[in-house]
Amino acid sequence: MHPRRFARVRPTGCVSSVVKLQLEPKAPLIECRLVDYSAGGACLEFQKPIQLPERFEMFHGNTKKRCRRVWSRGVRVGVSF
Numbered sequence: 001m002h003p004r005r006f007a008r009v010r011p012t013g014c015v016s017s018v019v020k021l022q023l024e025p026k027a028p029l030i031e032c033r034l035v036d037y038s039a040g041g042a043c044l045e046f047q048k049p050i051q052l053p054e055r056f057e058m059f060h061g062n063t064k065k066r067c068r069r070v071w072s073r074g075v076r077v078g079v080s081f
Contacts, residue, residue, distance in 0.1 A: 019044065020059045021067075023052065034060065041070065041080040049075055 020029040035043040067079040
């Protein structure tokens with residue numbers, strides 16, 4: 001097993017575990033759960049399996065991140081920033 005490039009951080013305290021995704025301009029936002037978060041990416045969990053585009057934007061609190069889909073397994077999706 002290879003060591004992780006960035007340490008994982010579980011959302012704690014006042015940080016919301018819900019993030020919103022904008023898949024394309026002027027499209028409605030999609031909500032999902034933030035499983036873990038690091039400086040280089042995150043793991044997202046949806047209610048049901050979803051096919052995300054390769055690139056999209058994620059809103060977490062006051063932060064907006066441009067994301068790239070890296071992997072997908074069932075209801076979980078890994079993204080990099």
